[in-house]
Amino acid sequence: MLARTPTPAAVPLDLQHLTKRYAPGLPPVVDQLSLTARPGELLTLLGPSGCGKTTTLRLIAGLERPDSGTISIGGRDMSVPFVPPERRGVGLVFQDYALFPHLSVLGNVLFGLQHLPRAQRLPRARETLALVGLTVFETRMPHQLSGGQQQRVALARALAPRPALLLLDEPFSNLDAQLRHSTRQEVRGILRQSGTTAILVTHDQEEALAFSDRLVLMRSGKAEQIGTPAEVYTRPATAFVANFLGRSNLLSGTADRFMARTALGIVPLVEAASGPVLVSVRPEHLAFTEDLAGAEVTVVAREFRGRDATYTVRLAAAGTQELLVHDTTGLIRAEGERARIQVTQPARPVS
Numbered sequence: 598m599l600a601r602t603p604t605p606a607a608v609p610l611d612l613q614h615l616t617k618r619y620a621p622g623l624p625p626v627v628d629q630l631s632l633t634a635r636p637g638e639l640l641t642l643l644g645p646s647g648c649g650k651t652t653t654l655r656l657i658a659g660l661e662r663p664d665s666g667t668i669s670i671g672g673r674d675m676s677v678p679f680v681p682p683e684r685r686g687v688g689l690v691f692q693d694y695a696l697f698p699h700l701s702v703l704g705n706v707l708f709g710l711q712h713l714p715r716a717q718r719l720p721r722a723r724e725t726l727a728l729v730g731l732t733v734f735e736t737r738m739p740h741q742l743s744g745g746q747q748q749r750v751a752l753a754r755a756l757a758p759r760p761a762l763l764l765l766d767e768p769f770s771n772l773d774a775q776l777r778h779s780t781r782q783e784v785r786g787i788l789r790q791s792g793t794t795a796i797l798v799t800h801d802q803e804e805a806l807a808f809s810d811r812l813v814l815m816r817s818g819k820a821e822q823i824g825t826p827a828e829v830y831t832r833p834a835t836a837f838v839a840n841f842l843g844r845s846n847l848l849s850g851t852a853d854r855f856m857a858r859t860a861l862g863i864v865p866l867v868e869a870a871s872g873p874v875l876v877s878v879r880p881e882h883l884a885f886t887e888d889l890a891g892a893e894v895t896v897v898a899r900e901f902r903g904r905d906a907t908y909t910v911r912l913a914a915a916g917t918q919e920l921l922v923h924d925t926t927g928l929i930r931a932e933g934e935r936a937r938i939q940v941t942q943p944a945r946p947v948s
């Protein structure tokens with residue numbers, strides 16, 4: 598890739614109590630959403646289908662008007678008076694790259710630069726193509742490029758005007774698994790290099806964990822939890838977050854400070870709690886043990902993946918309760934086999 602080209606300082610986004618209903622009387626699809634993106638941050642809106650991710654992005658872009666709440670981009674209020682999409686300094690990249698088929702790669706990137714003085718357009722377009730590593734393809738037509746290359750052209754077209762904020766709506770979902778992975782890493786590198794603040798929408802938890810500096814876990818239009826991927830994964834605030842981000846075992850029990858009594862025995866807790874509690878234990882935080890203090894289980898099913906395996910086990914002390922145990926020892930256990938398991942890391946109480 599060519600040398601880094603200077604771009605203006607990235608300008609953050611601030612949403613306060615943003616609310617949007619598509620029809621009066623219906624529940625809001627974006628509900629009192631407040632969040633702030635830091636300069637240069639890659640922030641992901643993650644959540645199940647219909648939770649309001651795309652609507653939030655459309656509100657930020659100015660393609661929808663909020664019912665209440667405020668949007669400010671680079672410290673500038675977008676709501677009163679309403680700032681139209683083309684005046685927001687925002688770049689958009691969608692799922693279907695939507696390149697102009699009759700324009701070359703260079704032509705596609707130049708298209709968004711009509712507002713610049715003529716002499717600046719070509720150098721800016723070429724500089725941006727260099728940033729995304731497509732200089733040698735500038736005369737190609739879109740149909741002569743791979744899906745990943747087309748997506749990089751779409752990114753270059755959105756980045757060329759140097760937007761204060763880049764909005765990416767499921768931009769990798771049309772790519773096959775391998776290309777998706779590499780394109781995602783490339784795009785992440787390009788955004789980092791250009792210092793762009795970006796908001797990504799995805800329903801793919803692995804993508805959100807790999808791409809983001811912080812993620813916003815959305816549910817029914819609200820932010821259920823905001824944090825770094827590690828924070829949200831290791832310390833899910835709610836059972837919904839624990840289940841949505843990776844697999845999780847939820848156990849009910851009774852807490853007394855940093856311990857909870859559960860069907861698995863005494864489980865240490867990352868934070869103090871008291872009384873009835875639900876704890877989230879990741880499958881990788883459970884292990885088979887020879888220790889007689891371990892909880893008795895019967896192996897119900899095995900998902901063998903070569904390097905590791907996930908077992909479904911039934912707890913002897915809890916009737917039908919089943920747990921997932923991630924195992925990296927390589928020791929194969931048969932279905933129906935009896936074994937013991939223990940918790941290897943403190944668990945998190947969730948609401």
Ligand SMILES: Nc1ncnc2c1ncn2[C@@H]1O[C@H](COP(=O)(O)OP(=O)(O)OP(=O)(O)O)[C@@H](O)[C@H]1O
Nearest residue numbers: 619626644645646647648649650651652653799800
């Ligand atoms: N123009 C519209 N008119 C009425 N309802 C809409 C409109 N656009 C979206 N909705 C509804 O608003 C809710 C949120 O939609 P939105 O597209 O924001 O969700 P999402 O989280 O992006 O979902 P997905 O991951 O499936 O794209 C859904 O119930 C959807 O049906």
